[in-house]
Amino acid sequence: MMDHNTEVQPHVHPLPYEHAQMIHEVSAIKRKQVKNACTNCQKACKKCADERPCPRCVKYNLADSCVNSVRKERKKGIKRGPYKRRVRSQGDEGATDEGNSTQGSSAPVAANVAYGNISPFPAYPAHLNQYQSAYDYQAMGGQKHMAGMPAPQYYQTFPYPQQAMMPPTGANDPTGDQQGNESAKPKTKKAKKAKAKQPITPGPSSSNSTSASPDKGEESNMTKLAQLVTAALDNENTMNNSKSE
DNA sequence: CTTATCGGACTGTCAAGTAT
DNA sequence: TACTTGACAGTCCGATAAGA
Ligand SMILES: [Zn+2]
Ligand SMILES: [Zn+2]
Numbered sequence: 001m002m003d004h005n006t007e008v009q010p011h012v013h014p015l016p017y018e019h020a021q022m023i024h025e026v027s028a029i030k031r032k033q034v035k036n037a038c039t040n041c042q043k044a045c046k047k048c049a050d051e052r053p054c055p056r057c058v059k060y061n062l063a064d065s066c067v068n069s070v071r072k073e074r075k076k077g078i079k080r081g082p083y084k085r086r087v088r089s090q091g092d093e094g095a096t097d098e099g100n101s102t103q104g105s106s107a108p109v110a111a112n113v114a115y116g117n118i119s120p121f122p123a124y125p126a127h128l129n130q131y132q133s134a135y136d137y138q139a140m141g142g143q144k145h146m147a148g149m150p151a152p153q154y155y156q157t158f159p160y161p162q163q164a165m166m167p168p169t170g171a172n173d174p175t176g177d178q179q180g181n182e183s184a185k186p187k188t189k190k191a192k193k194a195k196a197k198q199p200i201t202p203g204p205s206s207s208n209s210t211s212a213s214p215d216k217g218e219e220s221n222m223t224k225l226a227q228l229v230t231a232a233l234d235n236e237n238t239m240n241n242s243k244s245e
Numbered sequence: 246c247t248t249a250t251c252g253g254a255c256t257g258t259c260a261a262g263t264a265t
Numbered sequence: 266t267a268c269t270t271g272a273c274a275g276t277c278c279g280a281t282a283a284g285a
Contacts, residue, residue, distance in 0.1 A: 033256055033276045045251060047277055074273060080261055083270050249283075256276070263269075 036068045 037048035040062050048054045053063035 031255065031277075035257085035275095037276060042276080044249080045277060069275090072274065074259065076260065078261075078272080080271065083262055247283100247285080250281085252278105252280085254276105254278080256274105258274085259272095261269100261271085263267100265267080 036071070038066045039069045040066060042069045 034048050034050050038052070038054050038057060040057050040060070041048035041054060044056075046056055048056065052068075053066045057063050057066035
């Protein structure tokens with residue numbers, strides 16, 4: 001997942017091709033990711049789909065537990081130091097930087113086109129960008145993003161409204177993992193491994209039919225619990241951040 | 246042989262920094 | 266304000282372990 005513990009790997013991976021003209025092929029080759037994998041696929045590190053009982057869950061009779069995974073809020077206020085400007089000389093700009101798109105190092109639009117998705121917008125319920133709710137972007141001072149959008153909302157903090165949210169009033173995290181200035185980078189995959197002591201491939205909770213997996217019914221409960229805890233921690237993190245800022 | 250697990254390469258998004 | 270850069274946080278490929 002995100003094992004950027006030591007250092008960051010080259011953002012733009014080395015092209016296996018020697019010619020810049022093959023760039024289009026490259027984007028065609030690029031792997032396409034769904035915006036939000038379901039929790040089952042996420043845990044299994046397997047390919048998901050945009051439809052909601054995703055194919056994999058359907059295959060394993062998990063359609064009922066096929067829900068979008070929670071996405072953490074991106075941390076803010078990180079200092080970055082001076083940028084090393086990439087020389088865009090007038091000589092041959094455009095040829096200088098590969099694949100250059102408008103935003104970021106990857107070319108989402110180009111990729112979409114390459115994938116047969118002619119529209120500049122991904123075939124995805126745009127109103128739920130990557131995060132589907134409860135992130136008051138406007139309040140955060142944001143302003144960009146497509147003008148046609150209903151109301152850009154990001155960062156679904158708590159995907160399961162049916163769960164009561166843990167109050168951020170202290171009482172949490174005996175590990176003391178993250179506090180104020182957290183420096184614990186690798187707390188993602190590691191954490192996942194840590195709690196992944198139960199079978200990951202969620203078997204059909206209760207009435208197993210296929211040879212899917214040896215699950216124990218309480219899987220969904222465990223999942224929910226885990227989600228809850230994670231959400232709580234994240235929430236607290238966020239509060240700390242905004243506080244210390 | 247089939248299925249599950251998981252390390253890590255890769256993708257995508259967005260905030261910080263810089264140019265205009 | 267618009268654009269660029271860099272890094273966080275996510276997906277999922279592919280190697281390999283485990284099980285039938
Ligand atoms: Zn899925
Ligand atoms: Zn699913």
